[in-house]
Amino acid sequence: MQTVTTTPFGRRPVTAGQIESAALAARPAPVPQVDKWEVMKDLSTARAGFGISDRTLAVLNVLVGVHSERMLADGDMLIVYASNATLSARAHGMPESTLRRHLAALVEAGLIARHDSPNGKRYVRRDGDGDAMRAFGFDLRPLLVRACEIALAARAERQRLSVIAARREEVVLLMRDAGKLADYAAGQGTNTDALADRLLLAKRELRRKLDLDTLETLRDALVSLVDKLRETVAVEVEAPVAPTELSACDSQNERHIQEPDKKQSDLKGQGPDLRTVLNRCPDILPYADDGVRTWDDFTRLMARIAPMTGIDLPTWTDACRAMGPIEAAIAVAGIVQRIGMIRSPGAYLRTLAKKARGGAFSVDQMLGQTTRQAA
Structure with missing residues (x-):
């Protein structure tokens, strides 16, 4: 099929992009044919490298869709001569002014070539046998010529x-x-x-x-x-801390909390008495098989319960160093009593230990919270 023009109709000036697109359309194709939808898929991935937007690509998708064959083959008639009204309808009602802008962008990007008729209309002229002699419209042949380039660009982009x-x-x-x-x-x-x-x-x-x-x-x-x-x-x-794991032996559990920042002996007689703590934190009592008669019994019990709540040994040991073992045990008892309200017992105890170092932790306040929960 013969092509006789590369310049635009009317007052529109010829541009470098139009000249380049026309040259691409006339260049020998590196492959005899390509699947047009594979080309479109690759171009969708690599469109930024070709300087086109997603809406411009959508217009090209319309042009490719109007072309009746799936394959873009060298020697076939690859010119789309549908009117702007048809293209606009296929582009879901895109305004013709917008359509023209995206068509011009495709020409400038060298992805299609434009062949305008003497009166600017798009049509095909056929011979007596019905074969196309000449067509005026948008030439898709640049897509065939640049198919390999587009595929490589898409691969690099992926x-x-x-x-x-x-x-x-x-x-x-x-x-x-x-x-x-x-x-x-x-x-x-x-x-x-x-x-x-x-x-x-x-x-x-x-x-x-x-x-x-x-x-x-x-x-x-x-x-x-x-x-x-x-x-x-x-x-x-x-830093010097307690042994690396809890022992089943109560005497070992007792030894690893004997050197806190606050001495255990200093805390006996201070704060709430043991009976008050047990009355306000009754949920720990089922774990006390032999009962809780002294503060030593209590601290050993809480050292055994702490891992059951998700409090690891470094956190428990750090709390003992910061608060003293009795207050640390009371804090864990309070956590057990309010376990359904505390998302992370370990993180909560670390926060309490940090407050204790700053003098802002109070066991009375901790027990008061358990009392409010019970109420």
């Missing part, structure tokens, strides 16, 4: 998106590590306010759609933050 997804995943995991390590360090009495601020800024940054360079910068910053937190936590772990 690889780029895969790397971005992997980096974003790393950032999310690092944020999780940083958050949990910061909570742990704070529970050990370390001031992590500055680290928490850095983590908050990183979380705000991740809410946006970030490019690869920004994600890698954020990842590097989080790696540094997590390393610093791990060093902080390591210092806390290396």
Whole structure:
């Protein structure tokens, strides 16, 4: 089929994009045919690299849909001569002015070529046998010529998106590590306010759609933050604390709480008496097979119950150091009594220990909360 014009109808000037599109339409195709929908799928992935928007791509999808054959084959008639009214209707009522703008963008991007008739109308001229001699409209042949280029661009874009997804995943995991390590360090009495601020800024940054360079910068910053937190936590772990696991022997459990910041002997006779504690925290009594007659019985019992609530040994030991073993045991008893209202007993006890170091923890207030719950 013969093509005789490459310049636009009327007062519209010829542009570099139109000249390039016409040259592409005349260039030999690297492959004899391509599946038009595979080309569209690749172009949808790589559209940013070709300078077109999603709406411009939607107009191209309409043009490709009007073409009757699935394959774009060299030698076939690849010119779409549907009117603007038809194209607008297929584009779900897109205004013709908008349609014309997107068609011009496709021409400038070198994805279609334009062949205008003498009067600007789109039509096909046929011979006596009904074969197309000449057509005026939008030529899809540039898609055939550039199919390999589009496929390569799509592959590169998919690889780029895969790397971005992997980096974003790393950032999310690092944020999780940083958050949990910061909570742990704070529970050990370390001031992590500055680290928490850095983590908050990183979380705000991740809410946006970030490019690869920004994600890698954020990842590097989080790696540094997590390393610093791990060093902080390591210092806390290396500090002299109790044995690494609870023993079934009560005498061993008693020994590991004999050197708190507050001496056990200093706390006997201070605060509520044992009977008051047991009356206000009755949920611990079913665990006391031999009864609770002394504060020593009570602290040993709570050392045994603490792991059942999810309070690990370092947290229990730290509470004993911060409060003294009796107050720590009373705190755990209060937690057991209010277990349905406390999401994380370990984190709650760490918070109480931190308050105790600042002189802000009161066993009377703790027991008062259990009394209000019972009421």
